[in-house]
């Protein structure tokens with residue numbers, strides 16, 4: 001093809017060229033100005049031209065070059081200024097729904113427990129998870145060789161030879177009660193929620209970390225009858241008005257007398273089922289009258305004051321209320337499990 005014709009063909013191609021994406025513009029630029037581009041080749045060819053036509057042709061080629069360059073930058077600017085059509089807002093598309101989270105069943109059970117005691121005038125007290133021996137064991141009347149202090153139960157953070165107050169992870173939230181009794185005089189009426197840690201192998205029934213709510217009431221002439229009445233109120237609020245409680249003798253170093261509270265099984269109504277293992281009763285809480293030596297260790301006059309304490313596992317209450325009986329489910333945060341609690345507040 002004669003150069004002249006080629007130039008005019010390219011010129012009309014440039015004038016009519018449009019593009020809908022920057023990619024297409026770039027392709028067009030390479031087609032004309034790339035190493036083997038049509039305009040590049042024309043310039044190579046032009047080097048061989050001589051004589052009269054050279055001037056005329058030179059003018060035409062340069063005109064083509066600048067028109068093509070203008071067209072490329074014009075299209076580029078236009079496309080950069082407006083987003084590509086696929087990104088434009090499509091008002092007919094259905095909206096994407098926000099997913100609403102749920103409260104974790106442990107958080108729900110915890111606040112349910114706390115709210116019941118709040119109704120009775122208890123206030124919530126919290127304390128550190130990293131504690132020392134004195135607050136977890138010493139002030140609570142645990143003898144120095146008590147097995148709970150053993151490495152098998154307690155996670156020690158630092159235990160040096162001869163150190164009588166090592167740093168450790170609290171094994172119960174009774175440590176918060178010690179801190180409260182050390183820092184204030186009766187009346188004390190607190191509930192103490194929190195995470196606790198015990199060195200146990202993880203299984204469906206045990207975990208090295210779980211949650212407790214413990215309670216403490218110290219005042220003039222607090223009696224075992226007050227404890228019983230408080231726990232009965234709690235059980236009825238939590239499991240329903242028909243629930244019954246029973247107290248079985250037990251032992252804790254920091255309470256005397258001590259008891260375990262059972263509630264009648266809300267699942268079978270006391271007839272016996274696999275949840276209550278056929279007994280009709282569910283164990284819910286340890287409790288007792290604060291041992292006078294604990295009050296004295298915290299500088300509260302045991303001649304003047306008496307108190308009761310209780311403590312329960314939040315996971316245990318959640319298991320009874322929601323009937324998901326593998327403890328691990330509560331810690332794995334599997335959304336398929338958690339989504340089932342949308343209705344629980």
Ligand code: PHE
Nearest residue numbers: 172174286287288309310311
């Ligand atoms: N601290 C005890 C525990 O962790 C529970 C408890 C608290 C028992 C208060 C009696 C009184 O097992």
